[in-house]
Amino acid sequence: MQRRAKIICTIGPATSTEERIEELAQAGMNVARLNFSHGTHEDHRAVFERVRRVGARIGRPIAILQDLQGPKIRLGVFPDGPVELAAGDPFTLWMEERPGDTTGVSVSYGRLCEEVRAGDEVMIDDGLLRLHIESVHGERIETRVVVGGTLSDRKGVNLPNSGLSLSSLSDKDREDLAFGLELGVDYVALSFVRSALDVHQLRYLMPRTNDAPHIIAKIEKPQAVENIHDIIAASDGIMIARGDLGVEMPPEKVPGIQKMAIELANRMGKVSITATQMLESMTSSPRPTRAEASDVANAIYDGTAAVMLSGETASGAYPVEAVTMMHRIIEEAERDARPARVGVTEALERGRLLVFPTAIARAAVVAAEELQVRAVTCFTISGRTPRLIMSQRPTREIMAFTPSERTLHRMALYWGIKPVRSEVRYNTDEVIAHVEDVLRREHFARDGDQVIIVMGVPVGRGTPTNTIKFHSLGEHRLLAEGDED
The missing domain is CATH 3.20.20.60 (Phosphoenolpyruvate-binding domains)
Known part of the structure; x- marks a missing residue:
């Protein structure tokens, strides 16, 4: 798998x-x-x-x-190279552009002095250094180093206690x-x-x-x-x-x-x-x-x-x-383990318009688990159907077919989904034949294996997902050969 x-x-x-x-x-x-x-x-x-x-x-x-x-706030630059700050050192944050040294440095957000107050904390470089604001005077903020370390150019600044308006x-x-x-x-x-x-x-x-x-x-x-x-x-x-x-x-x-x-x-x-x-x-x-x-x-x-x-x-x-x-x-x-299938709960509880497609996705996954089918396949233009199936976290393989280049790439991020480029199919027989060809080519399944096909019928018209079909590989070919006799 x-x-x-x-x-x-x-x-x-x-x-x-x-x-x-x-x-x-x-x-x-x-x-x-x-x-x-x-x-x-x-x-x-x-x-x-x-x-x-x-x-x-x-x-x-x-x-x-x-x-x-x-809106990441960053320090300015230190022309003479990184500086060392020790706990207890005074350190000034300037709103105006100026070179940094051991006494202070500029910051990229010019309104910072208007939005902080004495007592706030300033975290620098993902919290490796910590400053305590002692006072705010016009265009500068006076701080005291609480946790020291090395400061270098353009390190990130966080203010966890301040509600900035950025x-x-x-x-x-x-x-x-x-x-x-x-x-x-x-x-x-x-x-x-x-x-x-x-x-x-x-x-x-x-x-x-x-x-x-x-x-x-x-x-x-x-x-x-x-x-x-x-x-x-x-x-x-x-x-x-x-x-x-x-x-x-x-x-x-x-x-x-x-x-x-x-x-x-x-x-x-x-x-x-x-x-x-x-x-x-x-x-x-x-x-x-x-x-x-x-x-x-x-x-x-x-x-x-x-x-x-x-x-x-x-x-x-x-x-x-x-x-x-x-x-x-x-x-x-x-x-070792897999998460519980919880994806449909929220949509059903909130009474969304997607309840019917969601119910189809849930039914397909439940049936796939109960019948131990080889794979769940679906046809999609927007990517919504595979996303709904994905949210169930099924144990079966999932293959999603789409004619949309954008949806094809987007589905590369979807949990458990194997995206497949596909032309638009205009009848159910074409859909089944295409699914069989791809499953064999990708070694996902072989003749006799059962799969579930999720699609919108009539096909080829952008119909919302409304159909679940159970299919045994090879069955479609045998039926077609029987028609020829």
Whole structure:
């Protein structure tokens, strides 16, 4: 059985060549992440085109995820190199651009002094350094170092106790989004989401067509956790971004939030991605720690649709080895256990318009489990039907056929789904014959095996999913031969 959970790889300096991208794909990469916090548009265009060429060459779609930077606050630069801060040192944050040294540095958000107050905490470099705000004077913030360390250029700044008014979409994000739409990215990840309104604002900037990228809301702020239900409902999936989340909130709360968010996403039929520091030690070591292996496995036990590698593949010394190891851990975890089928519950409880297609998906999965069929197959244009089937977490193989190039790539992120490019079929006999051909070609099934086919009838007209057909491979050919006699 093929691996069910998908692997997302961040493409960076260590993996941006076409040869390296193909190595990642052969090792198990399903989705390539373009991190727009770094690199130029031309850099990203080149990587985008390489990923598409690699996918075409290996005969397997690779989805492309554009990760917008968001309103990340960063320090300025230290012209004379990194500086060391010790606990108890005074340190000033300036609103105006000025070179940094041991006494202070500028910050990228000019209104910061208006939105913080004495007593607030400032976390720097993912919480490795911590400052305490003592006073605010005009264009400067006076702080005292609580936890010291090394400071270097453009480190990230978090203020967990402050409700900043930053929009989740910066001017840079809007420019990057327009570029991503021009390229044809499959997913857009929105950083520092606080409410469903942030997701709606991003969707408003996208075309109202099936070709529009799907939105992944990144859960990395306390406000996002508070509004998690509405955010998942508004988006197409979520990413539990544990780096900033673990800085903005107590680290001991992150595992529980991860489990809750994954379960809720599954209940609502949405994609869930678990990210950050999954195999962090493999940036410099050919093997992960035992704790990292357990972390990946536990995300699989939680029911995550995908796991993500960041620095491990973007700039690490062992990017291909990291993907190979991730693949092995997932396969082993999926042999041990699988999450409960909970995906239909939320839709039924909320009385959505999707209840009928959801009920069809549930019935198909229940029947597949009861009858122990070889595979569940479905035909889709938008990708909705395989997403509903995916949310049930069936143990059977799932194959999704689509004539839409965008949907084909998008489904590369769907848990357990093998996407297959297919022309539009105009009658049920054509559908069955095509399913049989592909199942045999891909060695998914052989004559005599039973499969379930989920489709909309009449076929070829974009009819919503309304039919489940039980079929034995070879039966269609025998019937056709009988007709000829």
